Amino acid sequence: MKSTIPDDGVPITPSATNGGDREAASLHGEVLLRLRDYVVEGNIPDGARVPERQLCEMFGISRTPLREALKVLASEGLIELLPNRGARIRQLSQRDLEELFDVMAGLESLAGRLACEAITDEEITAIEQLHYEMYGRYLHRDMHGYFQTNQRIHESIVAAARNETLKTAYANFAGRIRRVRYSANFARKRQRWAEAMREHEAILDALRRRAASELSDILFQHLRNKRMAAIEHLTEPQEDAPAAL
Amino acid sequence: MKSTIPDDGVPITPSATNGGDREAASLHGEVLLRLRDYVVEGNIPDGARVPERQLCEMFGISRTPLREALKVLASEGLIELLPNRGARIRQLSQRDLEELFDVMAGLESLAGRLACEAITDEEITAIEQLHYEMYGRYLHRDMHGYFQTNQRIHESIVAAARNETLKTAYANFAGRIRRVRYSANFARKRQRWAEAMREHEAILDALRRRAASELSDILFQHLRNKRMAAIEHLTEPQEDAPAAL
DNA sequence: ACCTATTATTTTGCATTCATTTTTTGTCAT
């Protein structure tokens, strides 16, 4: 006798096993991806319980694969597992954020260092293109576009490092602070923008010269400044309304 | 006795990617710790299947918590999950090792940079102590003791960075290459020893002067050299029998 | 009424069960 299987469409994406970004296969993998996004996007308030049963219905699955995904998410630091008390969305303290930003800074710093060893002229040209594009956004006060292009530049540097392990770790940590990072973006006063633009120019310059140590320093300091801006934003988040967009 | 107030405190469950935590409330956590050790210690050959049923019997549990642990271990990169084909011990290619060593180098480099901001004179003194102890091991050709003291020095630097997130990530990556790193230790020719000792002196010097960028560079290069030694060892592992010990 | 103790409901953690898929084993044809 066939049991009642929910026909709720759960299209299995037969993408590559691993190596890129989007891992997926088995139901568990699919649920992991969807649940991670769901959490990162902030659909559950900070510190709140993760409604196990509710999510099962939402995804149309049983508790087993969901719980497996929860364990993984906990190991990634997105949620906390309390004994006999289920999962809670991990609330990041200011200190947590500072630490995360510093680790990100370290990883980007490393990426820059490694990139100097392997980056091609074409890749540098591509980054220069992005840089000019970003400068355009800056001039047009297009905050959203600026943010996105900025992200692409940093991702390009990480990609140029030719280190999949680093790339994965970077993506992992980036995911943890994605929400904060995004909202912090709107905190960027124009003054900080100008500063960031100058820093980016220095980054490009060091990259062109393949000055590994120098680039490493610049990137670290650049991320440190980002960290400061983000933390300041969180400390006093009242003054900036969604202006650009 | 019983309070009606929801215990919303933080009965901390550091189930995040750990490395040194030896506590586990739930059965799943216990299994995770034991299974991770079991894998890291090399009880299952590289690339081999993870005998699910057998491990269940061994741990005296059902498959559910074991499979949860497997998912976490896969996310940590220790094993691979093949669709409908179970788990396999992840075999690290030379490239994987190079990448892992570079990421470790980046993290230690970061640790050194951060340590310069916060380290106390007492901590530096403690590291100096370890350095002299290590020098003694070096003179006595005590490879095992040298290795351990060396590890403690690097851990001290990471601890001085005052960044739990970094510490956790460091422990995580260290776990992945633990086996290789250990065996590579025996590959260290005396020449490399002398080199490493000089590098360590430079590390201490930079640390004393709180020269962040400089220390960052030195640590990165130090780890890079370690990487080279480890890779060389793996490439030609026949020539060195267990000499010292 | 308010606070505490007791009971009912929900939730959690793990074991067990079930449907598929994979792997092994056995059989037959070339």
Add this chain to the structure above:
DNA sequence: ATGACAAAAAATGAATGCAAAATAATAGGT
């Protein structure tokens, strides 16, 4: 014999079931 095919066995992935714990709801005492 060797190889291809088919059936049996085992393993995997996910759903369900069940005992213990936690949370909510209710009753009782002051």
